[in-house]
Amino acid sequence: MSPAAAANLGYTPPDGGWGWAVVFGAFISIGFSYAFPKSLTIYYKEIQEYFSVSYSQIAWVSSVMLASMYAGGPVSSILVNRYGSRPVVMVGGVMVSVAMVLASFGTSIIHLYLCIGVMGGFGLAFNLQPALTIIGTYFQVKRPMANGLAMTGSPVILSTLAPLNQFLFDSFGWRGSFLILGSIVLNCCVAGSLMRPVNKKALQKPKSDRKDYNGALSEADPTADTGALSHNLLTNENQIVSPSPSCIDKFFDVTLFKHRGFLIYLVGNVVMFFGFFAPVIFLAPYAKHLGIDEYSAAFLLSIFALVDMFVRPATGFIGNTKRIRPRIQYLFSFAVSFNGLCHLLCPLASGYVGLVLYAVFFGVAFGMVCALLFEVLMDLVGAHRFSTAVGLVTVIECGPVLLGPPISGALVDVFGDYKYMYYACGVLMLVPGIFFFIAHYFNYKRVDEEQRQSAALEMRTCEDAVLRKSQVKISAVSITAPKEAGHRHI
Structure with missing residues (x-):
């Protein structure tokens, strides 16, 4: 096993235990953050015809969502530093869920930009960064391994959402599918509940170190x-x-x-x-x-x-x-x-x-x-x-x-x-x-x-x-x- 990297945390991370449950929560949270914008492309053709817009206009929905997810990084950073990862991830899951429900009642492409792109993108920002941050509080020696497992959530959830979205599209259309996706993405709240803060007092390092x-x-x-x-x-x-x-x-x-x-x-x-x-x-x-x-x-x-x-x-x-x-x-x-x-x-x-x-x-x-x-x-x-x-x-x-x-x-x-x-x-x-x-x-x-x-x-x-x-x-x-x-x- 590789030597432990300095973390400057004031305690020795447990490198296991409940940390693996945190990795599973991060797996779900990170997976939805990266896979969700890509999976929505299945609905683009019908939405394009419904609103009579060009393909480039409808393609901006995912682009705005990804850009908002990245732009929301500093806001997410402030909230994580103040309140910790668990509540931020849960709030993010609720935001994405509400965004999808509101988008299902959309009357124009601008409506989708604001709901899915901006509101949903910021919700994904509240899912991504806290999940990445909390892994560093639980892992030090095994941190690359934990990060690699957590990042696997993106292709796994994408490969799951892609066929699921096709089934929902064929069965309920894009409006009904967005309502159902709004409930599915609430799993991010479950993932957030797993992100229990590490017990720093029990793991405190001696001052001599x-x-x-x-x-x-x-x-x-x-x-x-x-x-x-x-x-x-x-x-x-x-x-x-x-x-x-x-x-x-x-x-x-x-x-x-x-x-x-x-x-x-x-x-x-x-x-x-x-x-x-x-x-x-x-x-x-x-x-x-x-x-x-x-x-x-x-x-x-x-x-x-x-x-x-x-x-x-x-x-x-x-x-x-x-x-x-x-x-x-x-x-x-x-x-x-x-x-x-x-x-x-x-x-x-x-x-x-x-x-x-x-x-x-x-x-x-x-x-x-x-x-x-x-x-x-x-x-x-x-x-x-x-x-x-x-x-x-x-x-x-x-x-x-x-x-x-x-x-x-x-x-x-x-x-x-x-x-x-x-x-x-x-x-x-x-x-x-x-x-x-x-x-x-x-x-x-x-x-x-x-x-x-x-x-x-x-x-x-x-x-x-x-x-x-x-x-x-x-x-x-x-x-x-x-x-x-x-x-x-x-």
Whole structure:
């Protein structure tokens, strides 16, 4: 098992017990957050005909919902820091449920934008971030594994909702289906009820385990090896300027923008998300463009989802191994670069067999990125600052998430061919992947230097303390010695 990463929580997370029930709740909550907007595409054709709108207009429903989910990150962060994960997730489930019920009475496409897109998107934001945050309070050593299992909820629930929505659509139409979906999404409230806050008092660390490195608390295990200590410093010392404890307690920790690792993550992800979702959205249309029948084209998405479903937990297990965990950022860099290579090679795939191979490799690459996406952020900033960090990241990423698919669609319209869209997405994934490799190489190198400097400083501090203690003893002896000699003379 890999060494524990520093979490700066003031206690040792249990790494099990009720934490696995929390992972199951996060599995449901995260699954609905990512799968729900995608699953609604089944109703688009009927809604498009009902309101007499274009396909691009109806496609904005899911885009607005995803963008609102990302934009609601800071609000969710404030609520999680103030009230904890459990009530926020339950409120989010109620919001999405009410949004779907109101949408079932919709009279215009604007009505759907406001209900499903804005209100439902904010409800999903209240489901996503708290579920990610609470895992870091229950897990430390096994955290990559727990995150990988929780992130598997997205493909599992998507593969469940897709056929269910088709059945509801055939039986009740889109209005009746939205009413039923409003009740189904209340399962997020059940998931939230499982997210019991960790008992910090029972797991409190002794004060002797805390060491101060340049104003940042480090809770490195004194028995941990060099790799573990380097990983601890990556979390706590990986900053251009270390923050004061008062800043950490604020809702918005703006000092994160001075955090070296956070800036690397943010810059790379903003570029990456312009080309992240479009290849999934356009996979079936691309197959149809090549003359493949509708059912075979749809089956490509099933293959992609099935592979994604198994890769996510597998990536969590790999990321938790002793060799990978201290340098998990390299695994994420490889996953992003692998995505880019898959998209660049996609236009070279000939026939249906070639597209099946692309769907398999793309499922592997996509699953790896999704399993590590939030784990590597928590690895960089620590579990104690993760809630604020993910809120800042998601609100900045909502722009690329919203604009990426429409820009990719515009490339198809301009060139009349999907291959240029896949080339563009490949470059937008490969470039940040290479950037992550280079930036984290120098980042880890800097962290190792800081680790050696901190160790040397601690050694000098201990030596100075011993020297001062010995000087005090010598001074005490020199003071008492003349007095004893004077007594003997008398």
